Amino acid sequence: MQQTNNPQELAAIAKKIRRHIVEMTGAAKSGHPGGSLSATDILVTLYWDVMRHDPANPKWPQRDRFILSKGHAAPVLYSVLAECGYCPVDQLLTLRKLGSMYQGHPDIRFLPVLEASTGSLGQGLSLALGMGEGLKLDGYDSRVYVMIGDGESQEGQIWEAAMYGSFHKVDNVCCIVDYNKIQLDGFVKDILDLAPLADKWRAFGWHTLEIDGHDLAAIKAAFTEAAATKGKPTCIVAHTVKGKGVSFMENNPKFHGVAPTPQEVELALKELA
Ligand SMILES: Cc1ncc(C[n+]2csc(CCOP(=O)(O)OP(=O)(O)O)c2C)c(N)n1
Numbered sequence: 231m232q233q234t235n236n237p238q239e240l241a242a243i244a245k246k247i248r249r250h251i252v253e254m255t256g257a258a259k260s261g262h263p264g265g266s267l268s269a270t271d272i273l274v275t276l277y278w279d280v281m282r283h284d285p286a287n288p289k290w291p292q293r294d295r296f297i298l299s300k301g302h303a304a305p306v307l308y309s310v311l312a313e314c315g316y317c318p319v320d321q322l323l324t325l326r327k328l329g330s331m332y333q334g335h336p337d338i339r340f341l342p343v344l345e346a347s348t349g350s351l352g353q354g355l356s357l358a359l360g361m362g363e364g365l366k367l368d369g370y371d372s373r374v375y376v377m378i379g380d381g382e383s384q385e386g387q388i389w390e391a392a393m394y395g396s397f398h399k400v401d402n403v404c405c406i407v408d409y410n411k412i413q414l415d416g417f418v419k420d421i422l423d424l425a426p427l428a429d430k431w432r433a434f435g436w437h438t439l440e441i442d443g444h445d446l447a448a449i450k451a452a453f454t455e456a457a458a459t460k461g462k463p464t465c466i467v468a469h470t471v472k473g474k475g476v477s478f479m480e481n482n483p484k485f486h487g488v489a490p491t492p493q494e495v496e497l498a499l500k501e502l503a
């Protein structure tokens with residue numbers, strides 16, 4: 231695949247990924263568009279500009295890894311993997327169909343190029359830290375990226391893992407919090423607030439950055455700083471907008487787990503033209 235650090239090219243890829251997300255969830259009549267759209271710019275930057283990986287050799291031992299701990303945002307991961315060349319673009323619309331490689335949550339039994347099966351929230355950071363330590367034992371300088379949700383951050387396992395990661399200096403792991411301020415059925419601040427979230431990560435011993443998770447240059451700079459940080463893992467608290475890119479989905483809790491209707495798909499695709 232052709233990687234790029236050209237902002238226009240990255241933005242064009244991100245738009246294409248957002249179109250896939252809308253079309254896939256529309257076709258499935260179910261799924262999670264909001265949290266897929268909020269994560270898009272970060273995943274595009276990772277796969278096209280930051281990570282060392284090779285779709286022609288998906289299990290290359292020295293590759294960087296990405297784990298989508300918030301596995302319900304599978305449409306963004308599938309679209310990115312497909313556009314990178316890991317799996318077919320022309321089957322994306324089989325999302326959530328019986329037997330599809332594109333199950334409702336990432337399932338390595340159906341899609342072996344995944345790094346892990348995810349969807350049971352709270353587990354991905356622990357997986358990433360285990361992989362990070364394993365890579366160090368193997369003598370590789372590969373990095374492990376893991377994205378968690380803000381609602382997901384209410385899980386106790388996240389904070390057990392956070393404690394572990396700094397104590398064991400797992401500095402090849404970078405956790406990204408998709409801080410879109412909305413969880414399953416409402417705003418995080420009304421359900422179980424996380425603020426001040428960056429201070430919490432700092433208190434747990436992580437090198438912590440706060441960025442606009444839709445600013446491609448800021449995303450890239452944060453990953454560069456993370457890679458240069460030794461002796462502690464890095465957490466990027468990425469302020470994002472749930473539903474980003476589709477006006478009627480933006481910051482709208484309804485589109486956490488509701489698919490767009492055929493009319494809404496049409497409208498959304500016009501906005502993403
Ligand atoms: C252990 C567990 N509990 C509950 C769920 C159901 N669930 C799926 S998505 C979700 C909300 C997640 O919110 P957040 O992490 O903020 O996701 P995002 O906004 O990025 O979509 C919940 C509770 C789950 N998948 N796993």
Ligand SMILES: [Mg+2]
Pocket residue numbers: 265379380381408409410411412413
């Ligand atoms: Mg959220």
